[in-house]
Each structure stands twice: as C-alpha cells, then as structure tokens.
Amino acid sequence: MNNTKYMNPYLAGFFLGLLLLVTIFITGRGLGASGAFKSAIVAAVETAAPVHASDTKYYVEYMGEHDGSPLKNWLVFEVIGVIAGAFISGLVSNRLKFTLDKSGRTTTKVRIIGALLGGLLFGFGSQLARGCTSGAALSGMAVLSAGGIITMLAIFGGAYMFAYFFRKLWI
Amino acid sequence: MAPLVPDIISNEFNFVIAILIGIAFGYILEQAGFSSSKKLVGLFYGYDFTVLRVFFTAGITAMMGVIGLAHYGLLDLNIIYVNPTFLRSAIVGGLIMGLGFVIGGFCPGTSICAASIGKIDAMIFVAGIIPGVYLFAEGYPYLEHFYMADAWGYVTLFQVMGISQGLMAFLMIFAAVAAFVVTTFVEKRVNGKANPEFLPAKKYFALAGAAVLIGLTAFALPERQSYVMANAEVNENINTTAAKKISADELAFRIMNDINSFRIYDLRTKEEFTKLSLPNSENIQLNYFFGKDAAKNLKKDNVINIIISLREDESIKANYIAAENGYNEMYILQGGLQGFNDSIINFTSPRIPQTRWERDTYSFREAAKTKIPGIIENFKKQNRSETKKTKRIIGGC
Numbered sequence: 001m002n003n004t005k006y007m008n009p010y011l012a013g014f015f016l017g018l019l020l021l022v023t024i025f026i027t028g029r030g031l032g033a034s035g036a037f038k039s040a041i042v043a044a045v046e047t048a049a050p051v052h053a054s055d056t057k058y059y060v061e062y063m064g065e066h067d068g069s070p071l072k073n074w075l076v077f078e079v080i081g082v083i084a085g086a087f088i089s090g091l092v093s094n095r096l097k098f099t100l101d102k103s104g105r106t107t108t109k110v111r112i113i114g115a116l117l118g119g120l121l122f123g124f125g126s127q128l129a130r131g132c133t134s135g136a137a138l139s140g141m142a143v144l145s146a147g148g149i150i151t152m153l154a155i156f157g158g159a160y161m162f163a164y165f166f167r168k169l170w171i
Numbered sequence: 172m173a174p175l176v177p178d179i180i181s182n183e184f185n186f187v188i189a190i191l192i193g194i195a196f197g198y199i200l201e202q203a204g205f206s207s208s209k210k211l212v213g214l215f216y217g218y219d220f221t222v223l224r225v226f227f228t229a230g231i232t233a234m235m236g237v238i239g240l241a242h243y244g245l246l247d248l249n250i251i252y253v254n255p256t257f258l259r260s261a262i263v264g265g266l267i268m269g270l271g272f273v274i275g276g277f278c279p280g281t282s283i284c285a286a287s288i289g290k291i292d293a294m295i296f297v298a299g300i301i302p303g304v305y306l307f308a309e310g311y312p313y314l315e316h317f318y319m320a321d322a323w324g325y326v327t328l329f330q331v332m333g334i335s336q337g338l339m340a341f342l343m344i345f346a347a348v349a350a351f352v353v354t355t356f357v358e359k360r361v362n363g364k365a366n367p368e369f370l371p372a373k374k375y376f377a378l379a380g381a382a383v384l385i386g387l388t389a390f391a392l393p394e395r396q397s398y399v400m401a402n403a404e405v406n407e408n409i410n411t412t413a414a415k416k417i418s419a420d421e422l423a424f425r426i427m428n429d430i431n432s433f434r435i436y437d438l439r440t441k442e443e444f445t446k447l448s449l450p451n452s453e454n455i456q457l458n459y460f461f462g463k464d465a466a467k468n469l470k471k472d473n474v475i476n477i478i479i480s481l482r483e484d485e486s487i488k489a490n491y492i493a494a495e496n497g498y499n500e501m502y503i504l505q506g507g508l509q510g511f512n513d514s515i516i517n518f519t520s521p522r523i524p525q526t527r528w529e530r531d532t533y534s535f536r537e538a539a540k541t542k543i544p545g546i547i548e549n550f551k552k553q554n555r556s557e558t559k560k561t562k563r564i565i566g567g568c
Contacts, residue, residue, distance in 0.1 A: 016203070021240075041301060075189075078190070078193035089198045101290055116299040122296075130264070142237055144327045154263075159272045
C-alpha cells in the first residue's frame with residue numbers, strides 16, 4: 001500500500017477553506033489551536049494552585065472573560081476533534097506509527113531539544129500575538145482582520161528570516 | 172441569517188459542532204501532509220511548498236466565501252469575530268512564532284495532528300507549548316503594557332489601508348496566485364525536477380476560468396443591501412408598500428396604560444436620541460433591518476413594533492426596508508416625533524372645544540402632557556431605553 005501519498009495541496013486547501021467558511025457561518029468564529037492550550041493551563045493552575053490563580057492577573061482576567069470551567073471552551077472541544085480526525089486520517093492512509101521525524105544530518109537529541117524549544121517559543125508567541133497559525137493567521141485572513149494578517153506576515157517573515165541559521169536542522 | 176449560534180444552534184450544542192469541526196480539521200490537515208515536520212518547514216528552504224499552497228488556498232477560499240455570503244445577505248459581518256489588532260504584540264508575537272516554526276518544525280495545530288498519528292517529535296513540541304503558554308501567563312504583569320500597546324480594535328486590513336473590501340480581496344488573491352506560480356518554479360530549481368502532481372497545468376487553468384465566471388455573477392446580482400437601500404430612495408418604490416400608521420394619541424395611550432405592548436425603533440441621530448427618547452425605544456439606523464438583531468427582536472408576540480423619526484417620511488423609508496427584509500407588521504408613527512411633540516408633549520388647546528369629540532380629545536391630551544414626561548424620566552432612570560450596540564462573538568485563541 002502506498003502510504004506516503006498526500007492529498008493535492010490545492011484540493012486540501014480548498015476543503016480547509018470550506019471548513020473554515022462553514023465554521024464562521026455556524027459559529028461566527030474561526031478555527032484555532034493555541035487557545036485550547038491556554039484553557040488547559042488556566043484549568044491546571046486553578047486546580048493545582050487556586051490561591052496563586054486568584055491573585056495572578058492573567059488567570060483572574062481569563063476567568064472574568066469566560067463563564068464556567070476554563071475547559072468548557074469551544075477550542076478545547078475542537079482540539080479533541082482534531083486529535084480524533086488526524087488519528088482517523090492516519091488510520092485510513094496507513095500512517096499510524098511511532099516515529100521521530102528528523103533530517104539525516106541531525107541527531108535525535110538535537111531534534112528533541114529543537115522540538116521542545118520550538119514548542120516553547122510558539123506557545124509564548126501565540127499568547128503574545130493572540131493566536132497562532134490557525135487562530136490568528138488563517139482565521140484572520142478569512143475575515144481580512146488587520147491583526148491576523150500582520151501576525152501571518154510576521155510568522156512567515158520571521159521564519160524566513162531565521163531559516164538560514166537553522167538550516168542544518170533540516171537540510 | 173448566519174451565524175447560526177446562538178439563536179438557531181444553542182451554545183451547548185455548539186460544543187458538539189466544535190468536535191465535528193475539529194475532526195474535519197484534523198483529518199484535512201493530516202491528509203494534506205501537515206503531520207510531517209520535514210514537509211512543513213520545506214517552505215522555508217524551498218524544497219516543498221505544500222504548506223503555502225494549502226494555507227493560501229484555504230485562506231482565499233474562506234475569504235471569498237465570507238464576502239460572497241455577506242454580499243447576498245446571508246451572513247452578518249457585524250457579528251462575526253474579527254481578530255483585534257494590537258500592532259506591536261502582533262508583530263513580535265508573530266516573529267517569535269516564526270522562530271519557533273523553524274526550530275521546532277511545527278505550529279500548534281499541526282503538532283497536535285502529528286502527535287495523534289504517533290510522531291514523537293510532535294509530542295515533544297506539544298509538551299513545549301505548555302511551558303511556553305505558562306511562561307506568558309506568569310510573566311503577564313511585565314508584558315501587559317506591551318501586550319496592550321497600539322490597540323486598533325476589531326479592524327480589517329482594508330479599513331486600515333483605506334481601500335474597498337473588493338480591492339483588498341483581489342490583492343490577496345493576486346498575491347496568493349503569484350506565490351503559487353513563483354514557488355512552483357523555486358521548487359523545481361531546488362529539487363531539480365518538476366512536481367509531477369501539478370501537470371498538466373491545463374486542468375488548473377480550466378478551474379481558474381470556472382472560478383472567474385462564478386465571480387462575474389456578483390456583478391450581475393448587486394449586493395442586496397445596497398440594492399434595497401437605493402430602491403428606498405426612489406419614491407415610486409416606496410408608495411407601493413402601504414405603511415401601517417399609529418396615531419400620536421394611540422401611542423400616548425399605550426405609553427400611559429400598556430407600556431409593554433410596543434417597542435419603538437428610533438431613527439434619529441444618537442445625540443437627539445440621548446437628549447429625549449420615548450420609553451421602550453432603541454436607537455437604530457436604516458441598515459438595522461438587514462442585521463441579525465432585527466430577526467431576534469422584531470418577531471415577538473403581543474408587541475407592536477413602531478418606527479419613529481422626526482418627520483414621517485424617514486419612517487416610511489425605513490418601513491419599506493423592513494418590509495423588504497420580511498418584517499411586514501411594522502407600524503410608523505403618524506406625523507413623526509415632531510407630530511407627537513406638537514399634539515401631546517407640547518399640547519395647547521387650539522380653541523375652546525366645540526364638540527364632544529374635541530372635548531374628550533383635548534382633555535386626554537392634557538392628561539398625557541402631564542403624565543408622559545414623568546414616564547420618560549422614570550424610564551431614563553431605569554436606563555431601559557438604550558442605544559443599540561451590536562455584540563460581536565468572542566473567538567480567537
């Protein structure tokens with residue numbers, strides 16, 4: 001079975017665009033990802049250190065803006081769906097496998113450190129910019145939001161700017 | 172009219188929708204190849220532009236869909252979430268994410284996807300996001316000033332640039348198509364061979380031609396809102412819609428005796444409205460009837476909806492627009508608010524009443540004249556008359 005064949009990118013983009021349109025049509029909001037992490041962290045801090053949460057501004061503001069448990073959030077449910085959807089896709093296309101993707105020129109250790117550091121930066125950056133590639137860049141582009149498009153340009157512009165310095169990680 | 176949440180689809184059921192949308196989202200991302208970090212970063216080194224193709228195709232598809240639905244009056248753009256703009260944090264946050272992208276090889280959505288099919292590097296990336304967000308939360312007091320700087324509000328890029336929505340959309344599509352063409356050449360050079368998937372190119376030209384034809388229909392079918400508004404300016408169109416009128420006396424009677432039996436939609440300017448407004452009134456503009464709030468408010472049982480303006484003709488125009496949007500049971504205030512002021516609020520008996528009818532009417536108006544200003548004052552105190560502000564849906568990450 002050919003298990004590396006991906007969908008035509010333009011077709012996949014068209015489907016993704018339609019999905020985003022349906023999402024906006026039904027819910028009035030776009031897709032997202034990093035927001036679910038934020039909810040999870042607020043929930044974790046609330047449970048583990050309620051005193052700390054109640055006197056730290058960030059958590060207090062979050063709770064002020066949202067009703068009920070921080071986990072009862074649209075993006076949390078959406079991300080649960082993403083996990084299931086990606087798993088189904090992996091199953092269908094025969095791609096379910098524990099592997100660590102890396103370029104042949106880097107060691108496993110370097111890839112692990114890179115992934116961890118990259119996640120950390122992305123987590124921090126997405127909070128600062130009020131959204132990540134999905135929530136700010138893609139959804140922002142659909143509604144032509146100034147902030148969303150600026151963030152999109154900064155993400156891709158930044159990546160091109162820094163790409164040279166990290167080329168050994170990939171090529 | 173969309174969005175369907177919360178009126179047609181409840182907030183609770185919306186969570187079920189969220190899971191379904193998530194499943195589709197995850198499925199598409201994985202099928203597109205976004206579960207491979209090597210494929211994702213390929214775009215920054217020129218060997219694989221899959222991400223750019225998927226991303227920009229999705230972006231312009233959704234953008235055109237949003238504009239199209241709004242054009243035909245199916246989606247209320249005043250309600251949907253537009254990411255707010257805070258210039259400095261948008262740029263710096265984006266640059267930090269860009270750095271994270273080339274170091275880590277994923278973004279949050281794609282890392283979740285990849286982790287779901289067993290990519291260990293993606294699981295580590297996900298594990299990295301958590302302390303990243305936590306760091307921001309704990310450092311928030313120091314970052315807040317920067318985070319809130321240069322707040323522009325919920326603006327769109329075309330508003331900032333001072334161009335039309337259509338031109339903006341055209342520029343986006345142009346940029347996307349140019350990027351598709353250029354990156355295909357770059358990819359060919361870097362890899363030393365063309366990607367066989369995109370041949371023959373004829374297929375793509377045919378699809379693009381079809382899209383252009385669909386786009387041209389927008390010229391044949393003008394935007395609904397402008398069309399109706401323009402018609403409302405032409406007198407002959409309006410006279411065909413007979414407006415139901417309520418007299419100043421009846422309104423005065425309802426204000427005094429049956430305050431919950433009506434709701435007023437006041438077309439005057441905000442200044443005039445704040446200075447003096449009748450009980451149960453809401454300050455609106457002519458485009459109100461195209462929005463989602465109208466659908467919610469104008470269909471209540473046992474309440475009559477009255478359009479008022481300073482003079483009657485402005486109300487007649489609004490009534491026409493309301494009728495065009497399916498609100499046929501509207502009333503307009505006869506003589507406008509000017510008439511109401513003359514015959515009730517500032518009533519002076521024109522002469523000694525000659526007939527019984529005149530005597531009853533005059534005494535009713537005298538009573539109303541003394542009572543109604545008090546009722547208006549009371550309402551003002553309870554703050555029940557309001558200037559309407561459309562609430563946006565809260566979204567984003």
